[in-house]
Amino acid sequence: MKNLGSTCYMNSMLQCMFSVPELVQIISSSNPSKEDILLGNNLPINDLKLLFSNLQKKIKKYEEPTDFAKNLKVDVSIQQDAQEFYQLLLDYLESTLRTSPVKGSAEKLTNLFTGKLIYRTKCQNCKATSDVSGEYNQISLTVDKDENNAFLEYFEDEKIEGYVCEKCNDTTVASRSTLLTSCPPVLTVHLMRFVFDKSSLSRTKVCSEVEVLRELDLHRYNSNVNARYELFSVINHIGSTAHSGHYVSYVKHDSTWWKFDDTEVSREEPNERSTNCAYMLFYRKVEGLNNSNLVAKVEKQTEEEREKELKRIQQEKENRKLIKSILSPDYSPSCWINADWLRRWLLKESNLGKINNEVLYCEHKKLTTNIYLLKRIRGEAWKKLVEQYGGGPEFVDEKSFCTKCIEKNVKQLKLQFEFKSSKKEIEDKIHDTYMGYHFYGQKKYYILASWFEEWKKCESPEQLKKLKGNFTDHIRCEHGNLTTNSELLKAVPLEVYNYFKAHFPHKFVEMSTDDQSCKSCKELEENLKDIKYRQDQTRREQKHNLSTVNRFQYGVRVFYLLSKKWYEQWKAWVEQDSDTEPIKIDNSDLFCKHHKCNFILSEQLDKQPSQRKFVIIEDYTWNKFSKYYEHVEGKIEVFIHKQKSTLTIDEYDIIPESCATCASEAEISEKKAASLFQQKPLRVKNEISWSREEKEIICSYTNTVGDLKLKIFEKLDIPPVEQKLVYEDEAKNEVHLKDIHKTLQEYGVTTYGIVYIQRGNEAEPEMEPMITQKTEKAFEGSLLNTSLRDSKKPTPPPPKSWTCSSCTFENEDMKATVCFVCETSRKK
Structure with missing residues (x-):
């Protein structure tokens, strides 16, 4: 895959995920929801589906995950953590698949990577135990020389001092153990190479060499499970620091290992004996390694499942063939059926009941002309459905339609067509006027420009009746002359003006291009401009x-x-x-x-x-x-x-x-007032920097010292653990602001004093979670960010028309309560 900037972490992870056939199948079978189709959302899962499809076809030398990264809103210029990307991507895929029409996709994805465990606490006094259930989709190991030792340490019992037992009510020592109860088909192992170094207050990389296991038997470390795995994929991080480096992946296909380094692909096995680069390991579950009987059993089960799937596909094809034959376009003879009932029958819904065609009656007790309520099927299909479900009445061919409703619809459609034709003719003439065609040099008449824009939006005579005001309102000034505001005026030819006079015979004012703008208003505007000019001149002079x-x-x-x-x-x-x-x-x-x-x-x-x-x-x-x-x-x-x-x-x-x-x-x-300040500037001087700059921090007397440290961190980019704050009042008395939980008022801080920032000798441990919360900005602004992804989705665009339930006429006036054609009340 092509590196889009700093996306080697993404390319490596996608290559490993592509090597899991079950995951590829889940992504390939996913479909967008109806809401996403309506909104036209570009879902990253669709881009991932296309990317996996292209990788399978092997059309190009390499693929570009540009659309996937773009729609995922990932900043491709920033290097990210591959393990964090893996966790967030799985979470995103699971939440997206829950809205997919394909049922069970999210559960399949969860079951593929997720296992279950129990945290068991045992009292050393009365030997009572308490269990807490949980789930895991990866196992994070400390970096050791041997992966086997790291697993032993992971499952080693943890000693707990001061444990209060609920059974014996005694404060004693307890042990806590981790017990796996189920193992996923794909096991992810994360080697924790990136740790937080308190001495440097930054993330560092543990570059110790690790011996990686090709075959993993979890029963050795946890007697509850009997699961064996074999290594099929590895992600390496090449580099000595946590903030830079390069990711590559190794994938085992059949019996051959392949190395994927962005667009470069080569045959190469990962060095499992001694490596300081291994970061993430992917294992595939097998039913016993080096056991021919178990392997044969697995192959037999796979063959049975394949035959079962082929039978299901064949049955599905036969069902589709039957439906296609029933709904064949050869409608001779044909019948009409309730479209809603037919839809529920095709979806195989239960409790269908009889075929209810009575809803297809119009007011004249004939077949309705509302094409959205009925569906045409073959006469043979109608007989089969009636034999199986019963119902009626029967409507045969076009003779069943109501001629009165058809004549009424035609009449109303004719009126609608005439209205739109005349409206289009008027708009064309106005367009020709402004383009200089046919009407050049002719006298034109003024109408109100805003009224004309509202008239253009009208799509039916009913909407015209609701137009507010008249077409010549506000074109005269208070002196009775033509207004000087040209934005209010729209010049139209005489023919168009007469059309408006005929269709809107209200009180109107006739003003043409021969009329001059009001001189009084012009003089007033000139005076106002002169006053404003002199004011601006005075401003500039005083400012200087x-x-x-x-x-x-x-x-x-x-x-x-x-x-x-x-x-x-x-x-x-x-x-x-x-x-x-x-x-x-x-x-x-x-x-x-x-x-x-x-x-x-x-x-x-x-x-x-x-x-x-x-x-x-x-x-x-x-x-x-x-x-x-x-x-x-x-x-x-x-x-x-x-x-x-x-x-x-x-x-x-x-x-x-x-x-x-x-x-x-x-x-x-x-x-x-200075001691009870609310959202006022507090002077802060940075004595850590050589420039000793002074800034103002907006805060209140109720803010704690911890709040002030975080505000300083946002303004001056100084981590809270490095801040030692000293407040100096007007009398030059100094107070050390040590307790981060105390308020500024408790320390006597006022807006008259100044807070000095000095370098602290030791980091307060209480500030560490506050630092983590503030500095964690990975994948900020992307769809992998949970808060952004779970925010309220945009609502679908409002419909531009509504269909009459009686005559099926498309009414474009969304505010109308009755149909324009048949005047039937609109259904809610």
């Missing part, structure tokens, strides 16, 4: 001139404060995120009830700019703001007397002065 905030330029002695709330509103307008232009500078939220500043400037300056109540601007910028907004509500000036740097000020005066009482109350209120 008023960009410098929150900076103390060294040497400048006077600064001004702007309300952060007002500044954000102004910024939204400048960035065109809001259409509301500020009328004045509003600093009212920075003043208390005593008309003083409700904050202490030095305390606010100690905070980060994002946490302050104001922004700082220079006198030069303030003068520009004052130029644009002459009215100022609450001017605040800061006069600096001493300044050491551009980032701090030491001695200053603020006018108006600060109100200590109100500032203290406001600070307490702000601190309370």
